[in-house]
Amino acid sequence: MLEHYYALIMAGGGGTRLWPLSRTDRPKQMLKLLGEHSMFELAVDRLKLLFPPERILVVTSAAYAGQLRAQRPELPEENFILEPEPRNTAPAIGLAAVSIHRRDPEATMACVTADHFIGNERRFRDLLVAGAEIAAQDYLVTLGIQPTFASTGYGYIQRGEALGQAGDFPFFRAVRFKEKPREPEAEAMLADGLHSWNSGMFVWRVERVLQEFARLMPDLRQVLAEIEAAPEALEKVWGRAPRQSIDYGIMEGAAAAGAVAVIPAEGLNWSDIGTWDALLAVLPPDAAGNVVVGAEHLAIDSSGLLIHASRSQPRLVATIGLSDLVVIDTPDALLVCPRERVQEVRAVVDALKKGRTEYL
Amino acid sequence: MLEHYYALIMAGGGGTRLWPLSRTDRPKQMLKLLGEHSMFELAVDRLKLLFPPERILVVTSAAYAGQLRAQRPELPEENFILEPEPRNTAPAIGLAAVSIHRRDPEATMACVTADHFIGNERRFRDLLVAGAEIAAQDYLVTLGIQPTFASTGYGYIQRGEALGQAGDFPFFRAVRFKEKPREPEAEAMLADGLHSWNSGMFVWRVERVLQEFARLMPDLRQVLAEIEAAPEALEKVWGRAPRQSIDYGIMEGAAAAGAVAVIPAEGLNWSDIGTWDALLAVLPPDAAGNVVVGAEHLAIDSSGLLIHASRSQPRLVATIGLSDLVVIDTPDALLVCPRERVQEVRAVVDALKKGRTEYL
Numbered sequence: 052m053l054e055h056y057y058a059l060i061m062a063g064g065g066g067t068r069l070w071p072l073s074r075t076d077r078p079k080q081m082l083k084l085l086g087e088h089s090m091f092e093l094a095v096d097r098l099k100l101l102f103p104p105e106r107i108l109v110v111t112s113a114a115y116a117g118q119l120r121a122q123r124p125e126l127p128e129e130n131f132i133l134e135p136e137p138r139n140t141a142p143a144i145g146l147a148a149v150s151i152h153r154r155d156p157e158a159t160m161a162c163v164t165a166d167h168f169i170g171n172e173r174r175f176r177d178l179l180v181a182g183a184e185i186a187a188q189d190y191l192v193t194l195g196i197q198p199t200f201a202s203t204g205y206g207y208i209q210r211g212e213a214l215g216q217a218g219d220f221p222f223f224r225a226v227r228f229k230e231k232p233r234e235p236e237a238e239a240m241l242a243d244g245l246h247s248w249n250s251g252m253f254v255w256r257v258e259r260v261l262q263e264f265a266r267l268m269p270d271l272r273q274v275l276a277e278i279e280a281a282p283e284a285l286e287k288v289w290g291r292a293p294r295q296s297i298d299y300g301i302m303e304g305a306a307a308a309g310a311v312a313v314i315p316a317e318g319l320n321w322s323d324i325g326t327w328d329a330l331l332a333v334l335p336p337d338a339a340g341n342v343v344v345g346a347e348h349l350a351i352d353s354s355g356l357l358i359h360a361s362r363s364q365p366r367l368v369a370t371i372g373l374s375d376l377v378v379i380d381t382p383d384a385l386l387v388c389p390r391e392r393v394q395e396v397r398a399v400v401d402a403l404k405k406g407r408t409e410y411l
Numbered sequence: 412m413l414e415h416y417y418a419l420i421m422a423g424g425g426g427t428r429l430w431p432l433s434r435t436d437r438p439k440q441m442l443k444l445l446g447e448h449s450m451f452e453l454a455v456d457r458l459k460l461l462f463p464p465e466r467i468l469v470v471t472s473a474a475y476a477g478q479l480r481a482q483r484p485e486l487p488e489e490n491f492i493l494e495p496e497p498r499n500t501a502p503a504i505g506l507a508a509v510s511i512h513r514r515d516p517e518a519t520m521a522c523v524t525a526d527h528f529i530g531n532e533r534r535f536r537d538l539l540v541a542g543a544e545i546a547a548q549d550y551l552v553t554l555g556i557q558p559t560f561a562s563t564g565y566g567y568i569q570r571g572e573a574l575g576q577a578g579d580f581p582f583f584r585a586v587r588f589k590e591k592p593r594e595p596e597a598e599a600m601l602a603d604g605l606h607s608w609n610s611g612m613f614v615w616r617v618e619r620v621l622q623e624f625a626r627l628m629p630d631l632r633q634v635l636a637e638i639e640a641a642p643e644a645l646e647k648v649w650g651r652a653p654r655q656s657i658d659y660g661i662m663e664g665a666a667a668a669g670a671v672a673v674i675p676a677e678g679l680n681w682s683d684i685g686t687w688d689a690l691l692a693v694l695p696p697d698a699a700g701n702v703v704v705g706a707e708h709l710a711i712d713s714s715g716l717l718i719h720a721s722r723s724q725p726r727l728v729a730t731i732g733l734s735d736l737v738v739i740d741t742p743d744a745l746l747v748c749p750r751e752r753v754q755e756v757r758a759v760v761d762a763l764k765k766g767r768t769e770y771l
Contacts, residue, residue, distance in 0.1 A: 349763070349767070351755060367744040368746075369747075369748075370747050371746075371756070371758070372749050373747060385738070387736070388729075388731040388732065388733070389733070395732070396731070399729045402711070
């Protein structure tokens with residue numbers, strides 16, 4: 052079965068939540084957040100033990116394609132599927148699905164993210180294998196993450212009846228998708244033991260998901276059919292693709308029909324690294340209790356710091372008497388902020404929009 | 412009288428108290444601490460309204476001469492007096508004194524520092540004029556600074572009887588020099604109203620100070636006489652010059668003989684900028700309450716910060732929720748430190764000496 056298994060890396064996202072490192076033309080997936088390799092490079096590399104390069108595809112916007120290709124030139128050029136413009140995840144995944152379907156009508160595809168941290172890569176590959184096994188039973192499979200705190204930043208998936216076991220992983224019928232909740236609801240979902248975080252990663256047979264596109268998003272399915280019939284029509288018809296997320300456009304409706312399975316994955320050491328303090332949560336601290344990436348840190352009476360300096364030249368950062376701060380150093384901009392206020396990076400970005408757009 | 416008046420800028424000091432900006436080969440006088448101009452450039456420029464370039468001399472070590480000349484090429488090359496190696500201030504000033512004496516036996520010289528902040532430059536020039544007037548009465552004149560707090564980092568000068576008035580400035584006999592005191596003594600000296608800080612700046616007739624060299628440091632006077640007779644002998648005889656400060660070697664003994672006058676100068680807005688927080692004391696804060704040099708600062712809920720980034724390229728520093736920190740940004744090193752702990756920069760420098768000397 053695995054010879055018909057394809058991986059699709061969704062690498063079209065933008066965003067500047069990790070400013071000053073992330074910029075408009077250099078979103079999170081391109082960044083060397085963890086040191087030597089970019090998030091995209093890590094996403095490719097963790098798939099390589101399971102998928103040959105010919106079956107690793109990337110969907111991204113035309114604007115990012117050049118940089119991403121340069122980061123992993125071993126992927127065939129035709130495996131980069133380019134959205135003429137970003138129209139959210141449902142059209143992007145649909146476009147990739149028809150592209151894979153043209154190559155291999157029997158294909159199963161895993162849709163994975165390009166910009167998330169996954170600490171336990173071996174378990175991640177086991178999870179993808181389990182996902183393919185469940186997808187073979189015609190479920191749309193969503194990879195859930197066992198919640199470790201009452202996050203209000205993630206979406207949640209509620210599980211219903213147990214459906215079986217695939218490898219190490221029990222799986223369940225998914226009965227409800229819940230977008231970012233308020234805190235009381237997040238607390239309740241954490242406490243009831245019935246919810247997983249929505250990782251935004253999915254596995255399904257391509258023919259099966261295209262059936263759901265036809266049922267739930269017929270306008271998009273029509274656009275995709277035109278592209279499948281005549282790929283050169285892409286630019287012309289793309290503007291008719293509805294701007295919609297895969298969760299809202301497909302998964303919710305499919306779950307209502309009982310067609311979605313969720314694997315509540317534990318032990319992945321997963322994070323979407325939505326804000327700088329997430330690196331403090333997932334990376335091991337050094338002997339002084341600080342997380343240091345890309346810099347030499349001279350710490351005097353300092354702990355709980357994130358020091359991040361992905362620079363081409365050597366960089367020494369000396370701190371005296373500091374705790375629980377993030378220091379993010381880039382060639383043209385520096386951010387210093389208490390770790391509990393990293394959400395306010397958004398306010399910095401908003402301020403820059405009013406006249407300092409060269410730093411965005 | 413002013414046509415025989417010479418200014419000597421003492422620019423031989425080393426030191427790395429303002430690390431990471433100051434380095435072994437780039438001491439404080441060479442730094443653009445205040446923005447556009449180096450401390451040495453500012454020292455020259457504030458003298459220019461009183462002294463023509465031909466009568467502005469610089470004594471420095473051979474190692475620094477090239478950089479200093481490049482910073483103020485309008486000074487005649489022969490006005491740079493080069494110590495073959497640093498041997499503290501008494502030999503340096505003595506060397507300059509005999510050099511000036513060869514040019515002009517009637518000379519009066521003002522010895523001024525190259526690396527201090529002087530906010531009120533007009534008053535400083537008035538003070539130098541007053542100093543020359545008092546020096547004409549054969550006093551060795553020391554420029555005192557009216558203390559504004561009980562500093563334990565400065566030397567103090569105790570004044571005795573009033574000797575007169577020169578311009579705006581009353582002056583007094585200096586009766587005691589006191590090195591950096593402990594805190595109770597500093598408090599007492601601040602309270603008694605009889606003490607000035609020792610600025611390390613002096614005015615005297617050259618013949619008069621050479622008499623004191625002969626009386627109090629005869630070995631040094633002998634070395635200087637040999638250099639005066641045969642300047643090419645400098646390299647050969649310099650090693651015999653005793654390593655001694657002018658305060659200890661000359662001023663204390665001269666004061667004991669009643670030969671020293673002190674001008675307790677007020678209103679200069681003077682600082683030796685011994686540590687980074689001194690810039691917070693002397694430079695005006697911006698509307699948000701921060702002192703920013705060489706950077707663009709985007710402050711969110713931040714005050715009491717010193718942001719210093721003397722870089723060739725534009726630099727944005729964003730801070731969120733911070734107060735009373737110094738952030739010193741240089742091309743290869745960054746320091747972040749609470750303003751009340753800037754003394755511990757010394758500890759950083761000490762740590763670097765044990766294996767990271769490229770940052771010294």
